[in-house]
Amino acid sequence: MRLLTFSTNDDPSPRPGLRRGKQIFDLAAHGFPPRMKDVVGPEILEKIKKHDFAEKRALPESAIRYHPAIPDAEKFLCVGKNYRSHLEELKRMKQLSPVNTTHSVPIPHAALILFHSLNKNA
Numbered sequence: 001m002r003l004l005t006f007s008t009n010d011d012p013s014p015r016p017g018l019r020r021g022k023q024i025f026d027l028a029a030h031g032f033p034p035r036m037k038d039v040v041g042p043e044i045l046e047k048i049k050k051h052d053f054a055e056k057r058a059l060p061e062s063a064i065r066y067h068p069a070i071p072d073a074e075k076f077l078c079v080g081k082n083y084r085s086h087l088e089e090l091k092r093m094k095q096l097s098p099v100n101t102t103h104s105v106p107i108p109h110a111a112l113i114l115f116h117s118l119n120k121n122a
Contacts, residue, residue: 001049005036005071006064014067018048023058030057036070 002019016027016036028034030051032044039048 003036003039003069005067005069007067008059008064014071017059017064018053019061020053020058022061023055024061024064025053025058035072037072040070 004017004019004024005014006017006024007014015034016032016039018025018027027039027048030053032048032051033039038044
């Protein structure tokens with residue numbers, strides 16, 4: 001189960017969705033909250049897992065436009081999984097293991113959109 005925020009050409013407003021393979025299901029059309037922030041709570045996620053999504057109501061992936069997962073996020077969390085490759089790229093091999101830190105950075109909405117649009121094929 002993959003959650004996403006998307007819009008279509010017919011309706012440009014972002015809304016939460018569920019992706020299964022190359023099919024997209026509009027969660028709001030299935031009675032779930034219209035904002036991703038309201039979807040990601042444990043109670044709603046359990047309901048989504050148990051919901052019977054009818055294949056006939058699915059949208060093809062080619063019919064949607066991806067948006068940031070949570071368009072109105074107040075923070076952007078970065079977690080590096082490839083620490084060694086960063087060091088190799090920077091030619092800094094003195095420290096071979098990452099320091100255990102997590103950073104949150106306030107980020108404006110426009111920057112989230114730019115980040116997603118630059119990395120949508122990653």
